[in-house]
Amino acid sequence: MSTFMRAMAVLGASLAMAACGGDLASEEPLAPEAAALAQTEAELGACTAWSEWTATGYYYCLTHLNCGGTWQCIPELRNGGDTTSLQGQDGEPDEFIPECPPGTVLTRVLNPSRTDEQMSYRVCFNEAGTYTHTERQYRNFTAACGC
Template sequence: MCTSLALTACGGPMTEEEAAAVEAEALASQEAELGSCGTWSEWLWDGSSISCSPRLGCGTYCDEYGNCDVNPGAFRQQYSYRACFDEYGNYTHTEYQYRTGAFLSCGC
Protein backbone atom coordinates (compact mmCIF):
# COMPACT_ATOMS: atom_id res chain seq x y z
CA MET A 1 0.00 0.00 0.00
CA CYS A 2 2.80 2.43 0.82
CA THR A 3 4.49 1.59 -2.45
CA SER A 4 1.36 2.24 -4.50
CA LEU A 5 0.78 5.58 -2.72
CA ALA A 6 4.35 6.69 -3.38
CA LEU A 7 4.16 5.74 -7.02
CA THR A 8 0.75 7.37 -7.38
CA ALA A 9 2.30 10.66 -6.32
CA CYS A 10 5.07 10.22 -8.87
CA GLY A 11 3.04 9.48 -11.97
CA GLY A 12 -0.33 7.88 -11.53
CA PRO A 13 -1.77 4.67 -10.16
CA MET A 14 0.00 1.35 -10.69
CA THR A 15 -1.56 -1.51 -12.58
CA GLU A 16 -2.19 -4.79 -10.74
CA GLU A 17 0.79 -6.35 -12.53
CA GLU A 18 3.12 -3.51 -11.50
CA ALA A 19 1.93 -3.70 -7.89
CA ALA A 20 2.45 -7.48 -7.81
CA ALA A 21 5.95 -7.11 -9.26
CA VAL A 22 6.92 -4.48 -6.69
CA GLU A 23 5.53 -6.61 -3.86
CA ALA A 24 7.36 -9.72 -5.08
CA GLU A 25 10.63 -7.80 -5.34
CA ALA A 26 10.24 -6.39 -1.83
CA LEU A 27 9.45 -9.84 -0.42
CA ALA A 28 12.47 -11.39 -2.12
CA SER A 29 14.67 -8.61 -0.76
CA GLN A 30 13.33 -9.12 2.79
CA GLU A 31 13.87 -12.89 2.61
CA ALA A 32 17.43 -12.38 1.39
CA GLU A 33 18.13 -10.07 4.33
CA LEU A 34 16.72 -12.56 6.87
CA GLY A 35 19.24 -15.25 6.14
CA SER A 36 21.18 -16.93 3.42
CA CYS A 37 23.12 -20.02 2.46
CA GLY A 38 26.66 -20.13 1.17
CA THR A 39 27.71 -21.57 -2.15
CA TRP A 40 27.63 -25.33 -2.75
CA SER A 41 30.83 -27.25 -2.01
CA GLU A 42 32.59 -29.31 -4.66
CA TRP A 43 31.21 -32.82 -5.24
CA LEU A 44 32.58 -35.29 -2.68
CA TRP A 45 32.45 -39.10 -2.64
CA ASP A 46 30.09 -40.63 -0.12
CA GLY A 47 32.05 -43.74 0.82
CA SER A 48 29.24 -45.33 2.78
CA SER A 49 26.47 -44.99 0.18
CA ILE A 50 25.99 -47.21 -2.82
CA SER A 51 22.95 -46.64 -4.98
CA CYS A 52 21.48 -49.46 -7.02
CA SER A 53 19.82 -48.77 -10.36
CA PRO A 54 19.37 -50.44 -13.75
CA ARG A 55 22.41 -50.43 -16.03
CA LEU A 56 22.22 -51.46 -19.68
CA GLY A 57 25.82 -52.67 -19.63
CA CYS A 58 24.84 -55.28 -17.03
CA GLY A 59 22.45 -57.00 -19.44
CA THR A 60 18.81 -57.89 -19.03
CA TYR A 61 16.80 -60.65 -17.40
CA CYS A 62 13.32 -62.05 -18.01
CA ASP A 63 10.94 -63.60 -15.50
CA GLU A 64 8.84 -66.71 -16.09
CA TYR A 65 6.09 -64.56 -17.62
CA GLY A 66 8.34 -63.09 -20.30
CA ASN A 67 8.67 -59.68 -18.65
CA CYS A 68 12.16 -58.35 -19.20
CA ASP A 69 14.08 -55.77 -17.23
CA VAL A 70 17.61 -54.35 -17.07
CA ASN A 71 19.96 -55.87 -14.50
CA PRO A 72 21.00 -53.51 -11.72
CA GLY A 73 24.41 -52.02 -11.16
CA ALA A 74 26.01 -50.50 -8.09
CA PHE A 75 27.09 -46.86 -8.12
CA ARG A 76 28.91 -44.71 -5.61
CA GLN A 77 27.09 -41.58 -4.55
CA GLN A 78 28.45 -38.07 -4.46
CA TYR A 79 27.22 -35.23 -2.29
CA SER A 80 27.62 -31.50 -2.01
CA TYR A 81 26.73 -29.24 0.91
CA ARG A 82 26.36 -25.61 1.92
CA ALA A 83 26.05 -23.89 5.28
CA CYS A 84 23.14 -21.54 6.03
CA PHE A 85 23.00 -18.60 8.41
CA ASP A 86 20.33 -16.39 9.97
CA GLU A 87 20.07 -12.61 9.61
CA TYR A 88 22.63 -12.15 12.40
CA GLY A 89 25.25 -14.36 10.78
CA ASN A 90 24.68 -17.30 13.14
CA TYR A 91 24.89 -20.79 11.68
CA THR A 92 21.42 -22.39 11.38
CA HIS A 93 21.75 -25.59 9.33
CA THR A 94 23.52 -27.37 6.48
CA GLU A 95 21.81 -28.35 3.22
CA TYR A 96 22.89 -31.40 1.19
CA GLN A 97 22.34 -32.53 -2.38
CA TYR A 98 23.18 -35.96 -3.80
CA ARG A 99 23.88 -37.45 -7.21
CA THR A 100 24.90 -40.82 -8.58
CA GLY A 101 28.65 -41.03 -9.05
CA ALA A 102 30.95 -43.65 -10.53
CA PHE A 103 29.78 -47.08 -11.64
CA LEU A 104 31.22 -49.83 -9.41
CA SER A 105 29.92 -53.20 -10.57
CA CYS A 106 27.00 -55.19 -11.93
CA GLY A 107 24.74 -56.45 -9.17
CA CYS A 108 24.01 -54.80 -5.87
Protein backbone atom coordinates in the same frame (compact mmCIF):
# COMPACT_ATOMS: atom_id res chain seq x y z
CA MET B 1 0.77 -14.44 8.24
CA SER B 2 4.30 -13.12 7.71
CA THR B 3 5.06 -10.34 5.26
CA PHE B 4 6.98 -12.78 3.10
CA MET B 5 4.01 -15.15 2.90
CA ARG B 6 1.63 -12.28 2.05
CA ALA B 7 3.95 -11.17 -0.74
CA MET B 8 4.09 -14.68 -2.13
CA ALA B 9 0.28 -15.02 -1.94
CA VAL B 10 -0.27 -11.74 -3.79
CA LEU B 11 2.29 -12.67 -6.42
CA GLY B 12 0.71 -16.12 -6.89
CA ALA B 13 -2.78 -14.63 -7.22
CA SER B 14 -1.55 -12.11 -9.79
CA LEU B 15 0.09 -14.83 -11.87
CA ALA B 16 -3.03 -16.98 -11.68
CA MET B 17 -5.21 -14.10 -12.84
CA ALA B 18 -2.86 -13.39 -15.75
CA ALA B 19 -2.85 -17.07 -16.76
CA CYS B 20 -6.64 -17.13 -16.76
CA GLY B 21 -6.96 -13.97 -18.85
CA GLY B 22 -7.59 -11.58 -15.98
CA ASP B 23 -5.87 -8.27 -15.44
CA LEU B 24 -2.59 -8.18 -13.63
CA ALA B 25 -2.81 -6.41 -10.31
CA SER B 26 -1.32 -2.94 -10.42
CA GLU B 27 2.19 -2.77 -9.06
CA GLU B 28 1.51 0.07 -6.62
CA PRO B 29 -0.25 -2.11 -4.01
CA LEU B 30 2.60 -4.62 -4.32
CA ALA B 31 5.36 -2.10 -3.53
CA PRO B 32 5.30 -2.60 0.29
CA GLU B 33 5.12 -6.38 -0.16
CA ALA B 34 8.00 -6.34 -2.67
CA ALA B 35 10.12 -4.28 -0.27
CA ALA B 36 9.42 -6.75 2.52
CA LEU B 37 10.31 -9.64 0.23
CA ALA B 38 13.60 -7.99 -0.75
CA GLN B 39 14.43 -7.43 2.93
CA THR B 40 13.65 -11.07 3.76
CA GLU B 41 15.90 -12.26 0.93
CA ALA B 42 18.69 -9.97 2.11
CA GLU B 43 18.42 -11.36 5.63
CA LEU B 44 19.04 -14.85 4.28
CA GLY B 45 22.62 -13.88 3.46
CA ALA B 46 24.63 -16.33 1.42
CA CYS B 47 25.76 -19.94 1.22
CA THR B 48 29.23 -21.32 0.67
CA ALA B 49 30.13 -23.25 -2.48
CA TRP B 50 28.99 -26.87 -2.75
CA SER B 51 31.43 -29.40 -1.29
CA GLU B 52 33.00 -32.19 -3.33
CA TRP B 53 30.84 -35.29 -3.79
CA THR B 54 31.53 -37.87 -1.06
CA ALA B 55 30.22 -41.41 -0.61
CA THR B 56 27.45 -41.76 1.98
CA GLY B 57 28.03 -45.50 2.43
CA TYR B 58 24.58 -46.39 1.09
CA TYR B 59 24.29 -48.48 -2.05
CA TYR B 60 21.54 -50.24 -3.95
CA CYS B 61 21.47 -53.34 -6.09
CA LEU B 62 19.68 -52.32 -9.30
CA THR B 63 20.11 -53.07 -13.00
CA HIS B 64 21.84 -51.02 -15.66
CA LEU B 65 22.09 -51.25 -19.45
CA ASN B 66 25.90 -50.99 -19.35
CA CYS B 67 26.11 -54.26 -17.39
CA GLY B 68 24.55 -56.32 -20.17
CA GLY B 69 21.81 -58.87 -19.80
CA THR B 70 20.39 -62.16 -20.96
CA TRP B 71 17.43 -63.22 -23.06
CA GLN B 72 14.86 -65.25 -21.15
CA CYS B 73 11.50 -66.78 -21.90
CA ILE B 74 9.06 -65.82 -19.17
CA PRO B 75 5.38 -66.74 -18.83
CA GLU B 76 3.23 -64.37 -20.85
CA LEU B 77 1.16 -62.13 -18.59
CA ARG B 78 -0.92 -60.60 -21.37
CA ASN B 79 -2.36 -61.83 -24.64
CA GLY B 80 -0.70 -61.06 -27.95
CA GLY B 81 2.90 -60.51 -26.77
CA ASP B 82 5.10 -59.57 -29.74
CA THR B 83 8.44 -61.38 -29.50
CA THR B 84 9.55 -60.59 -33.05
CA SER B 85 10.12 -56.89 -32.25
CA LEU B 86 12.83 -57.93 -29.77
CA GLN B 87 14.93 -59.86 -32.30
CA GLY B 88 18.49 -58.58 -32.58
CA GLN B 89 18.28 -55.98 -29.80
CA ASP B 90 21.56 -54.54 -28.44
CA GLY B 91 23.39 -55.60 -31.61
CA GLU B 92 23.33 -59.28 -30.67
CA PRO B 93 23.26 -61.78 -33.53
CA ASP B 94 19.90 -63.54 -33.83
CA GLU B 95 21.44 -66.94 -33.02
CA PHE B 96 21.87 -65.85 -29.36
CA ILE B 97 18.16 -65.11 -29.00
CA PRO B 98 16.22 -68.16 -27.87
CA GLU B 99 12.98 -69.34 -29.39
CA CYS B 100 10.30 -69.32 -26.76
CA PRO B 101 7.71 -72.06 -26.31
CA PRO B 102 4.03 -71.13 -26.58
CA GLY B 103 2.69 -69.29 -23.55
CA THR B 104 5.98 -67.48 -22.87
CA VAL B 105 7.38 -64.18 -24.09
CA LEU B 106 10.97 -63.31 -24.95
CA THR B 107 12.33 -60.71 -22.52
CA ARG B 108 15.69 -59.00 -22.08
CA VAL B 109 16.65 -59.28 -18.39
CA LEU B 110 19.37 -56.82 -17.37
CA ASN B 111 22.25 -57.89 -15.14
CA PRO B 112 22.53 -56.41 -11.64
CA SER B 113 24.67 -53.38 -10.89
CA ARG B 114 25.79 -51.69 -7.72
CA THR B 115 24.49 -48.12 -7.49
CA ASP B 116 26.26 -45.96 -4.90
CA GLU B 117 24.89 -42.81 -3.29
CA GLN B 118 26.93 -39.62 -2.90
CA MET B 119 26.22 -36.40 -1.04
CA SER B 120 27.35 -32.79 -1.37
CA TYR B 121 26.56 -29.99 1.07
CA ARG B 122 26.94 -26.27 1.61
CA VAL B 123 26.65 -24.11 4.71
CA CYS B 124 24.48 -20.98 4.77
CA PHE B 125 24.76 -17.83 6.86
CA ASN B 126 22.59 -14.77 7.41
CA GLU B 127 23.71 -11.22 6.61
CA ALA B 128 25.37 -10.91 10.03
CA GLY B 129 27.49 -14.00 9.33
CA THR B 130 25.64 -16.27 11.74
CA TYR B 131 25.11 -19.89 10.69
CA THR B 132 21.49 -20.54 9.62
CA HIS B 133 21.35 -23.98 8.00
CA THR B 134 23.06 -26.63 5.87
CA GLU B 135 21.75 -27.66 2.44
CA ARG B 136 22.38 -31.15 1.09
CA GLN B 137 22.01 -32.74 -2.33
CA TYR B 138 22.30 -36.40 -3.28
CA ARG B 139 23.05 -38.33 -6.45
CA ASN B 140 23.31 -41.99 -7.43
CA PHE B 141 25.71 -43.53 -9.93
CA THR B 142 26.45 -47.01 -11.19
CA ALA B 143 29.67 -48.02 -9.47
CA ALA B 144 30.14 -51.58 -10.76
CA CYS B 145 28.40 -54.43 -12.48
CA GLY B 146 27.26 -57.13 -10.09
CA CYS B 147 26.23 -56.74 -6.46
